[in-house]
Amino acid sequence: MNAYLSPLHALEAGRWFKLICGASFQHLPAVRNLALAYSLAGADCVDVAADPAAIAAAHSGLEAAQVLGAGKRLPWLMASLNDGEDPHFRKAEFDPEHCPPDCPRPCAVICPAAAIPRDRPGGVEAARCYGCGRCLPVCPLQLIRSRSYTTAPAAIAPLLRDSPLDALEIHTHIGNLAGFRRLWAAIAPGVSA
Ligand code: SF4
Numbered sequence: 001m002n003a004y005l006s007p008l009h010a011l012e013a014g015r016w017f018k019l020i021c022g023a024s025f026q027h028l029p030a031v032r033n034l035a036l037a038y039s040l041a042g043a044d045c046v047d048v049a050a051d052p053a054a055i056a057a058a059h060s061g062l063e064a065a066q067v068l069g070a071g072k073r074l075p076w077l078m079a080s081l082n083d084g085e086d087p088h089f090r091k092a093e094f095d096p097e098h099c100p101p102d103c104p105r106p107c108a109v110i111c112p113a114a115a116i117p118r119d120r121p122g123g124v125e126a127a128r129c130y131g132c133g134r135c136l137p138v139c140p141l142q143l144i145r146s147r148s149y150t151t152a153p154a155a156i157a158p159l160l161r162d163s164p165l166d167a168l169e170i171h172t173h174i175g176n177l178a179g180f181r182r183l184w185a186a187i188a189p190g191v192s193a
């Protein structure tokens, strides 16, 4: 591989081009297709949810890109983790049973991920929701909630052992050293520099 074309060199040179699929986005066909398209477009990194199925879908896209790109160098495959509350790690949810039948469904209209059906009753399709939060304020009945989640440290070790990952992104924040240490203790054995 030409070092000047490597993802690491791009990072060091400040011309890093990363696809962020979304730390919460788990729509597998879309993850695969995005990984494929951005790989062919020359992305340095494909960043997906720390979910074995999402990682496998992205890896499948990279493999297809390798074939179609005839040896073109591939982006790193990265997974995003969090060690506590983080707006990237959340999903919207509501109970569609509580929606009036004549609601014009502004939540569905505004959703950029088509995670809420427009033309039929139904709630949030969790795999598509990447937690952008756009739908929350538009519900006239304030039925939509945001559900945050934190990466479970115990689930990470097998993920690192079994997945074709090149890099991790850890979302942390000031004041959460204990949470960071817990996560790092779980992943450090599987991380190589
Ligand atoms: S608009 Fe709501 S349902 Fe759609 S992706 Fe954003 S948070 Fe999820």
Ligand code: SF4
Pocket (backbone or CB within 6 Å): 094, 096, 098, 099, 100, 103, 104, 105, 106, 107, 108, 138, 139, 140, 141, 142, 143, 144
């Ligand atoms: S805007 Fe509120 S009431 Fe209307 S469909 Fe969406 S969640 Fe239901």
